[in-house]
Amino acid sequence: MDALIAKLKTQIIEQLNLEGVSPDDISPDDSLFGEGLGLDSIDALELIVLLEKNYGLKIENPADGKKIFATIRTIAEYITAHGKA
Amino acid sequence: MSICISTYCSIRNNQIKLNGEALLTKGVEVPFNEFIKSAYDLNASPYLKFFKMDDLCKLAFITSEFLLKNRKLSEQYGAENVSLLFANTSSSLDTDINYYNTVKDFASPSLFVYTLPNIMLGEISIRNKFKGENAFFVFEHFQADFLCNYATQLIQEQKAKTVVIGWVELLNENYEAFLCLAEETPDGTELTNENLNKYYNG
Numbered sequence: 001m002d003a004l005i006a007k008l009k010t011q012i013i014e015q016l017n018l019e020g021v022s023p024d025d026i027s028p029d030d031s032l033f034g035e036g037l038g039l040d041s042i043d044a045l046e047l048i049v050l051l052e053k054n055y056g057l058k059i060e061n062p063a064d065g066k067k068i069f070a071t072i073r074t075i076a077e078y079i080t081a082h083g084k085a
Numbered sequence: 086m087s088i089c090i091s092t093y094c095s096i097r098n099n100q101i102k103l104n105g106e107a108l109l110t111k112g113v114e115v116p117f118n119e120f121i122k123s124a125y126d127l128n129a130s131p132y133l134k135f136f137k138m139d140d141l142c143k144l145a146f147i148t149s150e151f152l153l154k155n156r157k158l159s160e161q162y163g164a165e166n167v168s169l170l171f172a173n174t175s176s177s178l179d180t181d182i183n184y185y186n187t188v189k190d191f192a193s194p195s196l197f198v199y200t201l202p203n204i205m206l207g208e209i210s211i212r213n214k215f216k217g218e219n220a221f222f223v224f225e226h227f228q229a230d231f232l233c234n235y236a237t238q239l240i241q242e243q244k245a246k247t248v249v250i251g252w253v254e255l256l257n258e259n260y261e262a263f264l265c266l267a268e269e270t271p272d273g274t275e276l277t278n279e280n281l282n283k284y285y286n287g
Binding site: 017020053 | 133137192195
């Protein structure tokens with residue numbers, strides 16, 4: 001799980017062009033949206049693309065996205081549970 | 086009071102000029118992304134969304150940052166009274182091509198949102214809290230007469246108290262930006278076709 005979290009941090013920083021943010025700046029339990037990392041709706045779409053491109057996972061139900069993308073840890077848990085990490 | 090050009094800014098050939106004075110110059114061999122990052126650093130006003138913009142928006146945004154530095158137009162005139170009037174030749178073609186290239190694999194949502202040229206007006210408006218009329222046109226060449234007439238009409242008909250006039254063109258590393266501020270002020274050069282052309286070419 002820790003290795004996957006570290007990998008996700010790097011992928012998210014790169015995919016979302018988070019200038020000036022390093023993996024150490026992001027706690028696995030920080031909120032990704034709102035007060036945490038401050039991501040927006042377009043970033044959410046990029047995260048969906050990231051999951052599909054890198055992990056072969058499609059989010060079929062948009063309502064699930066809020067839970068899955070709550071934190072880096074919840075994304076890692078989703079990937080682990082659904083298999084292709 | 087007549088409508089005047091109170092300030093103007095251009096970025097071309099890796100050089101930024103504000104009111105004719107060079108603020109930043111890099112060699113022509115420096116790639117656009119490196120140059121525009123230097124310009125962002127020079128402006129020293131953090132705005133992390135800059136790094137998510139496409140190149141056309143980055144160019145327009147940085148030019149507006151230098152043009153409007155030390156001005157608080159929304160406070161001075163009211164947010165609804167600040168208009169933006171922009172044009173270029175290539176629309177958003179540079180990003181359209183980049184987006185098209187991602188469609189073959191995984192379409193990029195963050196590129197898709199920049200596949201319209203008037204997004205740059207939105208980015209500048211968000212940054213400066215402008216809520217006035219904005220318009221974007223595609224012309225083969227810089228058309229001082231059209232831009233001058235349109236801006237004059239906006240102010241004379243009290244649709245705006247000030248207009249940011251812009252020409253922001255970018256395609257395949259070839260780029261050029263020219264922005265000026267038109268407003269009723271005793272301090273400036275009268276907004277005429279000739280003066281607008283002179284500053285654009287200067």
